[in-house]
Amino acid sequence: MMAMVIGFTLPYQTDAAAVSYKIEINKTSNKLYLYKNGKVMKVYPVATGANTAKIPTGSKVIPKSATPEGTFPIVVKTVNPQWKNVPGTVNGKPNPDNPLGVRWHGLKVNGDGGNIYGIHGTSNPSSIGKHASAGCIRMQNKDVVELFNIVPLNTAVWIHSGKSDGKWKGNPNVGANSSANYSASYPGKKYFTKGANNKYVYQLGVMLQRTGYGKHYRVGPSNVFTEADRLNVQEFQLAQGWRGTKLGQDADGYPGPETWNRLVKQSGILKVNTSNN
Structure with missing residues (x-):
C-alpha cells in the first residue's frame, strides 16, 4: 500500500470501441494477465504485497499478503506520479528514484479515490516476481507504460491468490459500462x-x-x-x-x-x- 500524491494526472484512454479489457492479478504466481475480449492477450511479471505473517522455512503454506483481494476498477491514471516527498520528475524527466515508477493506475478499494492501492512502475526492478510491496502491484517500467497505453479508465482488476486458468472470474458488475x-x-x-x-x-x-x-x-x-x-x-x-x-x-x-x-x-x-x- 502506498499513499500517492498525484502530481500530473492524465486519465488517458485508448480507442476501446467494441473492445473489452480486463485484468487478473495472481498473488501466488505474481503474474498479471491482460484480457482482451475474454482471451488472455499478454502476461506480465509483477510484485505484490509482502507477506504479513511469518511461516516456517520450507512450509508450503502461502500466507496472506498486504495486497487486497477482490475486483476493483481503475479510477485514476497518472503519468510520473509523485510519492510523498519524492517528485515524479527531475528536470522534466522521470525520476529514477521514484518508487512508483513512471505510471500509476489507481484502484478504488473500499471507496477510496484510487490513491492508496494501485498498479505502478518501480525504481527497484529486481523486486519484480517477488512479494515485496506494501500492498500495491509493481511492474517493470516498460511494462506499466505498455499497460497504461492499452487499458481505459474503469477497467476491472480482479486480484486473487488461487489458480489461473485463462478465464477472468472477477465481479462482472465492476467496471461494466464506462x-x-x-x-x-x-x-x-x-x-x-x-x-x-x-x-x-x-x-x-x-x-x-x-x-x-x-x-x-x-x-x-x-x-x-x-x-x-x-x-x-x-x-x-x-x-x-x-x-x-x-x-x-x-x-x-x-x-x-x-x-x-x-x-x-x-x-x-x-x-x-x-x-x-
Missing part, C-alpha cells in the same frame, strides 16, 4: 476555456484521439483544457472545411455545438464497450 460517463450533448463553452478543469475536457480529448486528431498530446488527454487541446480541436475543425482561425471564428480551436456533435458522431464515443464478453 460509456455512461460520456455526454452526447454539448455542455457549453464555459467548460472549454484555457485552464478549465472538468470531465468534458477529458471526453473532448478522447474523441479527438479516436478520430485521429490527438497528435499534440504528449501522452494523452486530461481534465484540463490546454493549448494541446486547442490545437487538436483546430485541426479537426479545419478538416471539416471550416475557415477562420482567429478567436470567435469557425476554426479557432474552441469547440462549439457543431464541433462537439461531429466529434461524438465520428468518434463513436457512446459505443464504448467494457463488458465481460
